Amino acid sequence: MSDSSFDLVVIGGGPGGYVAAIRAAQLGLSVAIVEKRPTLGGTCLNVGCIPSKALLTASHHYHTAAHGLGAFGVKVAGVELDLPAMMAHKDKVVADNTKGIDFLLKKNKIARILGAGSLAGDGRVTVTAPDGAVSTLTARAIVLATGSEVTPLPGLTIDEEVFVSSTGALALPNVPKRLVVIGGGVIGLELGTVWGRLGAEVTVVEYLDRILPFHDLDVSKTMTRLLGQQGMSFKLATKVLAGERKGDGAVLTLEPAAGGAAETLDADVVLVAIGRRPFVEGLGLETVGIERTARGFVKIDGSFRTNVPGVYAIGDVVGGAMLAHKAEDEGVALAEILAGQHGHVNYEAIPSVVYTWPEVASVGRTEEQLKEAGTAYTVGKFPFLANGRARSMNDTDGFVKILADAATDQVLGAHIIGPNAGDLIAEIVLAIEFGAAAEDIARTCHAHPTLSETVKEAALAANGRALHV
Numbered sequence: 191m192s193d194s195s196f197d198l199v200v201i202g203g204g205p206g207g208y209v210a211a212i213r214a215a216q217l218g219l220s221v222a223i224v225e226k227r228p229t230l231g232g233t234c235l236n237v238g239c240i241p242s243k244a245l246l247t248a249s250h251h252y253h254t255a256a257h258g259l260g261a262f263g264v265k266v267a268g269v270e271l272d273l274p275a276m277m278a279h280k281d282k283v284v285a286d287n288t289k290g291i292d293f294l295l296k297k298n299k300i301a302r303i304l305g306a307g308s309l310a311g312d313g314r315v316t317v318t319a320p321d322g323a324v325s326t327l328t329a330r331a332i333v334l335a336t337g338s339e340v341t342p343l344p345g346l347t348i349d350e351e352v353f354v355s356s357t358g359a360l361a362l363p364n365v366p367k368r369l370v371v372i373g374g375g376v377i378g379l380e381l382g383t384v385w386g387r388l389g390a391e392v393t394v395v396e397y398l399d400r401i402l403p404f405h406d407l408d409v410s411k412t413m414t415r416l417l418g419q420q421g422m423s424f425k426l427a428t429k430v431l432a433g434e435r436k437g438d439g440a441v442l443t444l445e446p447a448a449g450g451a452a453e454t455l456d457a458d459v460v461l462v463a464i465g466r467r468p469f470v471e472g473l474g475l476e477t478v479g480i481e482r483t484a485r486g487f488v489k490i491d492g493s494f495r496t497n498v499p500g501v502y503a504i505g506d507v508v509g510g511a512m513l514a515h516k517a518e519d520e521g522v523a524l525a526e527i528l529a530g531q532h533g534h535v536n537y538e539a540i541p542s543v544v545y546t547w548p549e550v551a552s553v554g555r556t557e558e559q560l561k562e563a564g565t566a567y568t569v570g571k572f573p574f575l576a577n578g579r580a581r582s583m584n585d586t587d588g589f590v591k592i593l594a595d596a597a598t599d600q601v602l603g604a605h606i607i608g609p610n611a612g613d614l615i616a617e618i619v620l621a622i623e624f625g626a627a628a629e630d631i632a633r634t635c636h637a638h639p640t641l642s643e644t645v646k647e648a649a650l651a652a653n654g655r656a657l658h659v
């Protein structure tokens with residue numbers, strides 16, 4: 191047993207935890223970070239955001255080379271997939287990024303402690319190292335940033351071979367002939383897209399009557415059509431009753447969500463992507479009496495405090511948008527609060543991006559939410575088809591839709607489907623952060639010819655004066 195004392199001990203080295211640690215160190219606190227994985231960066235860098243984007247980019251290049259360059263007058267013969275090389279690219283990107291976090295911790299003089307952390311009460315954290323050795327850290331403040339794990343589906347067992355989670359789907363050894371994705375959310379569509387581009391027949395089974403149920407309905411409908419054109423099939427309003435191994439693959443038993451005749455669906459690989467749940471195993475929450483919500487998330491107040499003094503929580507483990515940048519912003523805000531400043535997160539201005547092609551990006555309210563709240567709003571919509579740059583890129587699918595308050599013109603939400611939507615949304619996030627009106631965006635000069643002109647035109651349209659439609 192050894193003892194060490196810090197101002198702050200963070201449990202979990204993902205985007206929430208490592209960013210909280212860096213910001214706290216910048217503000218002069220002594221900080222230790224406890225992470226049980228050998229590499230830092232959490233779900234996002236190891237098995238989430240980064241490897242999925244590496245494969246999305248690589249598969250997009252493959253698909254474009256094989257099918258998309260002829261229209262530009264570029265003839266490419268003999269395009270072949272080298273899946274091991276594509277996976278090696280992904281692994282290298284992950285390794286480079288996770289090593290980068292080691293560098294950042296060293297630079298900021300943060301103690302990196304390898305092992306599983308557990309709350310032991312009175313400001314103490316016990317750490318069990320991979321070799322079983324136990325040590326104790328003491329801290330003025332402890333931050334729980336232990337993230338999330340895949341939600342299991344009753345009736346089937348994830349073996350990461352035939353029934354895979356996102357982690358298995360990021361490392362399949364071969365392109366499956368038939369991939370069935372359970373869950374038409376972000377993971378299902380992104381990883382379904384990867385394998386679809388590489389040649390798999392992809393069927394998405396979704397319990398609700400629409401994909402991307404947390405997005406604006408316009409977005410869900412348009413994406414169903416566009417992904418359908420790319421070859422993805424959808425079984426909406428359908429529930430999975432059971433899944434079993436059959437030969438080298440699997441068979442699923444499905445039923446309409448509202449009840450009715452059951453049917454079976456064969457697959458070579460089944461991806462379970464029905465959401466994620468908080469990860470708190472072995473964390474000792476019960477030891478110190480930390481309260482949780484009905485859905486199992488660690489309960490916090492507006493300043494990230496749990497019910498136990500000195501213990502705070504951020505990121506996926508507290509729920510809300512389960513996104514890396516939300517976890518990071520909470521990490522920064524909490525570190526600032528712990529250093530006596532006024533850290534704050536504006537939850538109305540958190541973008542959400544789906545990295546399919548075209549991309550989907552949203553921020554703020556959806557039309558359905560505004561209707562439900564009885565808010566009078568205006569809609570400004572502009573299609574990429576009417577944008578010169580999008581035409582030159584042959585990327586004309588989608589639109590920018592801006593929702594503004596009917597009385598004040600303040601921007602309340604935006605929903606984009608289109609090329610580089612994930613980058614284009616940043617301007618509207620900033621507008622929401624600054625409390626800007628649609629007219630503020632409309633009167634801002636945008637370079638020509640750029641995709642960003644679609645945002646300006648949608649803002650003009652919200653005031654009834656788009657120029658190019």
Ligand code: FAD
Pocket residue numbers: 201202203204205206207224225226227231232233234235237238239240242305306307308335336337338356357377469471472473504505506507512513514515516517
């Ligand atoms: P995590 O990143 O999950 O990190 C928690 C860390 O805590 C883990 O490393 C874990 O090993 C460690 N830990 C847990 N318990 C203990 C313990 N007791 N002791 C020590 N260590 C412990 N978000 C985006 O914004 N953009 C994306 O493009 C995106 N893509 C994704 C793709 C996939 C396939 C998945 C699964 C997720 C994706 N996400 C994306 C979500 C994103 O990964 C999470 O929102 C983010 O990682 C949450 O950060 P966190 O710090 O809260 O938790």
Ligand code: NAI
Pocket residue numbers: 343372373374375376377378380395396397398401402403428429430463464465466511512513542543544545
């Ligand atoms: P999700 O919440 O995005 O989607 C889950 C989908 O599964 C929903 O459409 C839901 O209706 C459906 N579903 C739930 N139970 C079902 C059942 N029994 N049968 C069929 N369908 C069912 O969750 P997902 O895709 O697993 O992603 C988890 C989290 O990871 C998300 O919260 C997301 O924010 C994050 N993530 C973010 C990414 C990004 O920002 N680009 C990429 C990937 C993940």
